[in-house]
Amino acid sequence: MQENIIDIKSLDMDARGVGHIENDDGTPGKVVFVEGALPGERVGFETFKKKKNWEAARMTVLHRASSMRVQPKCEHFDYCGGCSMQHLEPTAQVAIKQRVLEDNLWHIGKVHADNIMRPMYGPTWGYRYRARLSVRWVEKKGTVLVGFKEKRSVFVADIKSCQILPKHVSDMLLPLRALIGSLSLYKEVPQIELAIGEDVTALVLRIMAPMTADDETKVKAFADQYGVQFWLQTKGPETAAPFYPLDQELHYLLPEFGVRMPFKPVDFTQVNHHINRVLVHKALHLLDVQPEDRVADLFCGLGNFTLPLATQAREVVGIEGSTTLTERALSNAKANGLDGKTTFYCRNLFEITPDDLLALGKFDRMLIDPPRDGAATLCESLGVLRKTNPEFLPKRIVYVSCSPSTLARDASVLANQAGYAISKAGVVNMFPHTSHVESMAVFDLA
Structure with a gap:
């Protein structure tokens, strides 16, 4: 039986090598996604799923290896689904994630960032808390x-x-x-x-x-x-x-801001504590909060950004869609002596209207940290305010994202409807050895 051989040109969002089966005339034909293959490699492959326009396959033979290929550290890598990129050198993993972000911004959002920030790194092993x-x-x-x-x-x-x-x-x-x-x-x-x-x-x-x-x-x-x-x-x-035992309490520290954050094991907290500290530091640095500023922290959760922001701003308003979470965030603010500078509201940010934003009052700066679904309705409401009440728009927004595709979609709205320029964007390597892309973008009112 003739071996199927393909040249790999790129990686997809699931860390699969992407190549094309050649047509009889030598032109690129059907796309093939090959698990275990890297850009620049020539591999033999075996298809396990076939559709009209694409195939999913696994690598069977490595004919030409990439210089980025390394030996996976984990003995279970070939079959465990916990990681997908251990065969790729860690700095190359980050470079590919940066490319994914840039490609999404352009192909989905039709926008470019004025500056691409250096990626944010942390430990690559033993990081998953x-x-x-x-x-x-x-x-x-x-x-x-x-x-x-x-x-x-x-x-x-x-x-x-x-x-x-x-x-x-x-x-x-x-x-x-x-x-x-x-x-x-x-x-x-x-x-x-x-x-x-x-x-x-x-x-x-x-x-x-x-x-x-x-x-x-x-x-x-x-x-x-x-x-x-x-x-x-x-x-x-x-x-x-x-x-x-009953006499123990989970917490993590943000020592740069003197913040101690209690949490429950079923609460959402960042997987990588080291990178979370880097993330909070970078977000606040980019937001450039001044002592007289009133700041909004949208999708605030337990107050991961709210409480550090409260050490720098005149007032911080945290908004989340769960009463339980906003009550817990307020409790955390009190425990850190920051309740005098923080206010928390329960609002469904997936249904927030321009009138809702006006009712909250003017914010000088805004931090947005949504789940994978993004913040489409919020960004569209900001776009409406651009036309009706432009004086209410924050002069700077920092958007922290766990999905480059929804970030790109929302960036398009902020740029084309709300009048913001994307001044900076970059990736955060929150999940080494996986295809998950965490990123951050800065939007300045034009």
Whole structure:
């Protein structure tokens, strides 16, 4: 059988090599996405999914290697879905993510940034302080598996260690498997949520059946042996409650601003604590807050940006779509002595209108940190204010994004409807060895 061979020209958003099957006349034909292949490489491939205009494949033979290729550090990389880019040199990973951001800004938003910022780096191994680990009893193997899903599969990868988790958690994976396997409800634990603070490691067991007294004894003994705190979650995230020990509290620090942030293991916090400090520092530096400024922090969560901003501005207004979150953010502000300079409102920012923005009053500067869906309605409302009440527009916006495509979409609205120039943009390597692109852009009122 003739081998399928292809030259790889680029990487897609899922870190797959992209090439084209040549037509009979030598012109580029159908596009092929090849897992494990890198730009500049010539590879043999095997197709596992075929459509009219594209194919998905896996690399079978490496005929010509890229200078960017490295040996993956993790022994489970070939089949574990937790990482997709360990075979690519870390600085090259960031360069490709920067290219993804620039391509999205142009191809989706039809905009360019005046300046591309240097990428923000952090540790590339042991950085993941949050993770959702899948759990499954596998009858054929006679064991419980704990880890990430396999690539292209709903099955749990059989991993014994993980290089992107902190070492003390990686070393705990096999003992965790043994613990779950020893419980009466070993088939009723579908996931474990991991959250690490400055001095506490919390594990949230999602349990579908009640524990027996013997189960509780085993879990407590494990907590004592490995120095972790267990939480139990019986239904949705709101049901998560501490189980043992009860005298511990998760928190992280933003020492540059003297801020201590308590959080629960099911709260949204950044995966990479080191990069979060860099992210907050950079965002506030770019926002260039003055002591007399009134600042908006939209999609504020627990106050990750709000509280540091409050150390610099006259007033900061944090807005989030959850009453629970805004109450928790206010509690954090009080704990840090910043409640006198912060106000929190619960608003659905996906439905915010120009009138809603006017009712909040004029802001000198604005920070936007939305989820993957972006902030389309908010940006469109700012566009309306450009026509009706331009004096209410903040003179500078810093937009922190976890999706370059929605950032590009929103950047187009801010540039073409709200009258902002994109002065700077760049990537933040929050998730090394994955295709996830975190980025930041600065918009100045033209």
